[in-house]
Amino acid sequence: MTQLNRREALKLGGAGVAVAALAPAAAHAAPTPHFQHGVASGDPLPQAVVLWTRVTPTPESLPGSGTGPAVEVGWQVADDAGFTTVVASGVFTTGPERDHTVKVDVQGLRPDTGYHYRFSYLDAHSPVGRTATAPAPGADVAxxxxxxxxxxxxxxxxxxxxxxxxxxxxxxxxxxxxxxxxxxxxxxxxxxxxxxxxxxxxxxxxxxxxxxxxxxxxxxxxxxxxxxxxxxxxxxxxxxxxxxxxxxxxxxxxxxxxxxxxxxxxxxxxxxxxxxxxxxxxxxxxxxxxxxxxxxxxxxxxxxxxxxxxxxxxxxxxxxxxxxxxxxxxxxxxxxxxxxxxxxxxxxxxxxxxxxxxxxxxxxxxxxxxxxxxxxxxxxxxxxxxxxxxxxxxxxxxxxxxxxxxxxxxxxxxxxxxxxxxxxxxxxxxxxxxxxxxxxxxxxxxxxxxxxxxxxxxxxxxxxxxxxxxxxxxxxxxxxxxxxxxxxxxxxxxxxxxxxxxxxxxxxxxxxxxxxxxxxxxxxxxxxxxxxx
Known part of the structure; x- marks a missing residue:
């Protein structure tokens, strides 16, 4: 299968890409064939948070199989669910040596701020996740x-x-x-x-x-x-x-x-x-x-x-x-x-x-x-x-x-x-x-x-x-x-x-x-x- 081109990986916000905003009541997009295991985030810091997903680049690249190609997966963090204001983005290389999982420690974010994030592989996009950074160390949190x-x-x-x-x-x-x-x-x-x-x-x-x-x-x-x-x-x-x-x-x-x-x-x-x-x-x-x-x-x-x-x-x-x-x-x-x-x-x-x-x-x-x-x-x-x-x-x-x-x-x-x-x-x-x-x-x-x-x-x-x-x-x-x-x-x-x-x-x-x-x-x-x- 053709590997992801870096430019293609980052073209997530272009015409024809529709991303639904997450409603207050647990909206959750269905997994896609390439992103069968959803998305996750964790360990928030004031300027950083960990983002996670797993990509299935080929039908044979099953969890635990140890098979499949090395691929590049794009990721984006945005202020809005439509990804019109992207604040961070990049490409992560994964393969069978890490079971095709993707984990990015995104830096340079604003404290105490909610974000939307997603991943891409070829023409496929992951479900959209929501995350947030922690307040600044000196913040007076109510x-x-x-x-x-x-x-x-x-x-x-x-x-x-x-x-x-x-x-x-x-x-x-x-x-x-x-x-x-x-x-x-x-x-x-x-x-x-x-x-x-x-x-x-x-x-x-x-x-x-x-x-x-x-x-x-x-x-x-x-x-x-x-x-x-x-x-x-x-x-x-x-x-x-x-x-x-x-x-x-x-x-x-x-x-x-x-x-x-x-x-x-x-x-x-x-x-x-x-x-x-x-x-x-x-x-x-x-x-x-x-x-x-x-x-x-x-x-x-x-x-x-x-x-x-x-x-x-x-x-x-x-x-x-x-x-x-x-x-x-x-x-x-x-x-x-x-x-x-x-x-x-x-x-x-x-x-x-x-x-x-x-x-x-x-x-x-x-x-x-x-x-x-x-x-x-x-x-x-x-x-x-x-x-x-x-x-x-x-x-x-x-x-x-x-x-x-x-x-x-x-x-x-x-x-x-x-x-x-x-x-x-x-x-x-x-x-x-x-x-x-x-x-x-x-x-x-x-x-x-x-x-x-x-x-x-x-x-x-x-x-x-x-x-x-x-x-x-x-x-x-x-x-x-x-x-x-x-x-x-x-x-x-x-x-x-x-x-x-x-x-x-x-x-x-x-x-x-x-x-x-x-x-x-x-x-x-x-x-x-x-x-x-």
């Missing part, structure tokens, strides 16, 4: 609003949460907290529990596998619509590589039959880099910070690449074990201490608040906890989250307390359920010893939760679990263990507010949504108040 999501299992449900977020016209961007995709093998058949099947059908291990799985997810129309609607800021959790991943392995990785973990980890990272609109942090790390004027700084954490293997019992207290890794912990503490913004938002893939049984007993019997085999914070229920790495959590929360760092908000995914927590310095003595932060845990977009796993009606078994959690974890202000959906975080000078939205039925493509509850935290308080629901 408010921000983010969609917050996690855990989108393709087989477990449709992505109605993305569709409803894409219908909004008030989002600064979307924060995705991990498990953007799942590595599992496909189910055997579509049924009540699996609404559609994964591709490839086997568990993904090699680079070609991860590329194909990313490509499949990006064919979802609701996912494409939300990517095209506003910039995303993402971190990974474990399923982007393998379940219960840690630095040197994963619970769902068997070296004897699946090769080395290092090779699989590298493959998953490469595919993530190719297929996601991210800008890596310094030295190529995933952890990074994004500022939004004087109002908020969003710090995105990598809690899989450096962590020690999961443990249980008293081992969770071992100071030699780490969740963040030393370098990331030092960077995080410095970032929090030096941030000039009013609010510090932490994109945090696993829950930081303690979730324990017997915390008071463990406190009273602390001299005997080793003999009794009880971690000093109580009986840990999930050692994959911060509970399993007590020394790291103690260091981070102690840093907040000792340095008078307030207005820290953890935004958390991973556990497919919804929580509003006041993060205590010490759970056993809370509230005598105060909270040092707040935490909002978002529901899954589609992945199974308590009632799904137990195959029971919602609000049956889960109610007993929620009562037990409330009785033994006084810092947990509210939880819901059943519903799927998304959250919307509003940040203002005087407070942050998180709204939870729940889907009627994740298994139905056109499912409705309802607003369930809202919690606020006033500036300087580290306390939560139920504001609605």
């Amino acid at each position: 408010s921000l609003k983010f969609g917050v999501v996690s855990c989108a299992d393709w087989e477990a449900g449709f992505f109605g949460a993305y569709r409803h977020l894409a219908a909004r016209d008030d989002l600064t961007g979307v924060i995705h907290l991990g498990d953007y995709l799942y590595e599992y093998a496909a189910a055997s058949v579509v049924d009540d529990k699996n609404v559609r099947l994964h591709l490839p059908a086997h568990e993904i291990v090699a680079l070609a596998d991860y590329r194909r799985r990313h490509a499949q997810y990006k064919t979802d129309p609701d996912l494409q619509a939300l990517h095209a609607r506003c910039p995303w800021m993402t971190v990974w959790d474990d399923h982007e590589s393998a379940n219960n991943a840690w630095a040197e392995g994963a619970g769902n990785h068997t070296p004897g039959t699946e090769g080395s973990w290092a090779a699989r980890k590298a493959a998953s990272r490469q595919a993530y880099d190719e297929w996601m609109p991210i800008r890596w942090g310094q030295d190529g790390v995933l952890q990074r910070s994004l500022r939004f004027g004087q109002l908020a700084e969003l710090t995105l954490l990598d809690l899989r690449s450096y962590r020690s293997e999961q443990a249980s019992g008293p081992a969770v207290d071992d100071p030699a074990r780490t969740l963040t890794g030393r370098a990331q912990m030092d960077w995080l503490k410095q970032t929090l201490a030096q941030s000039p913004t009013r609010w510090r938002l932490l994109g945090n893939s696993v829950m930081v608040s303690p979730l324990v049984l017997g915390a008071v007993t463990a406190k009273v019997l602390r001299p005997l906890t080793r003999l009794l085999g009880i971690p000093k914070g109580g009986i840990v229920l999930n050692s994959d989250q911060w509970d399993g790495y007590a020394a790291d959590r103690e260091e981070l929360l102690g840093h907040l307390r000792e340095n008078g760092i307030t207005n820290t908000v953890f935004l958390t995914g991973d556990i497919h359920t919804s929580w509003a927590n006041e993060v205590p310095l010490e759970a056993a003595t809370y509230p005598v010893k105060p909270a040092v932060a707040t935490e909002f845990v978002v529901p899954s977009v589609a992945s199974a939760n308590i009632d799904d796993m137990l195959d029971v009606e919602p609000r049956t078994v889960s109610l007993a679990a929620e009562t037990a959690i409330a009785n033994t974890n006084r810092h947990v202000r509210w939880t819901n263990l059943d519903d799927h959906g998304y959250c919307v975080l509003e940040v203002r000078r005087e407070q942050v507010r998180m709204d939870w939205y729940f889907l009627a039925d994740r298994r139905k493509p056109g499912t409705s949504v309802r607003k369930a509850v809202s919690f606020t935290s006033a500036s300087g308080s580290q306390k939560l108040r139920r504001a609605w629901g």
Whole structure:
């Protein structure tokens, strides 16, 4: 096939090219044969933003195939949907070595400005996307609003949460907290529990596998619509590589039959880099910070690449074990201490608040906890989250307390359920010893939760679990263990507010949504108040 001529690539605004403006309610152009996976943007800075697409130059150039020609893809950024005022443009060369993905870090843009963008190949144009830059560092920003999501299992449900977020016209961007995709093998058949099947059908291990799985997810129309609607800021959790991943392995990785973990980890990272609109942090790390004027700084954490293997019992207290890794912990503490913004938002893939049984007993019997085999914070229920790495959590929360760092908000995914927590310095003595932060845990977009796993009606078994959690974890202000959906975080000078939205039925493509509850935290308080629901 003839490659793109540079002049042709940039002739996007000429006569005969009609580009529809995006209406306020999630307008989204259908993919074209050359741009089957939509467009996306991410990691906005005051003068830059990352733009993404994938081109299919020939029918044989399928994701993960490693075949097809090297081609040149044009891109444009404009002030208007008709592209009459183009402010930046260029050509990106891509080929099978990067799975024909296109990623451009566009520089020289104006702060706090909305833009339209698109790509071209030969005579074909991609759908038009909308994006925006961040406010200037010193800007006095009145408010921000983010969609917050996690855990989108393709087989477990449709992505109605993305569709409803894409219908909004008030989002600064979307924060995705991990498990953007799942590595599992496909189910055997579509049924009540699996609404559609994964591709490839086997568990993904090699680079070609991860590329194909990313490509499949990006064919979802609701996912494409939300990517095209506003910039995303993402971190990974474990399923982007393998379940219960840690630095040197994963619970769902068997070296004897699946090769080395290092090779699989590298493959998953490469595919993530190719297929996601991210800008890596310094030295190529995933952890990074994004500022939004004087109002908020969003710090995105990598809690899989450096962590020690999961443990249980008293081992969770071992100071030699780490969740963040030393370098990331030092960077995080410095970032929090030096941030000039009013609010510090932490994109945090696993829950930081303690979730324990017997915390008071463990406190009273602390001299005997080793003999009794009880971690000093109580009986840990999930050692994959911060509970399993007590020394790291103690260091981070102690840093907040000792340095008078307030207005820290953890935004958390991973556990497919919804929580509003006041993060205590010490759970056993809370509230005598105060909270040092707040935490909002978002529901899954589609992945199974308590009632799904137990195959029971919602609000049956889960109610007993929620009562037990409330009785033994006084810092947990509210939880819901059943519903799927998304959250919307509003940040203002005087407070942050998180709204939870729940889907009627994740298994139905056109499912409705309802607003369930809202919690606020006033500036300087580290306390939560139920504001609605």
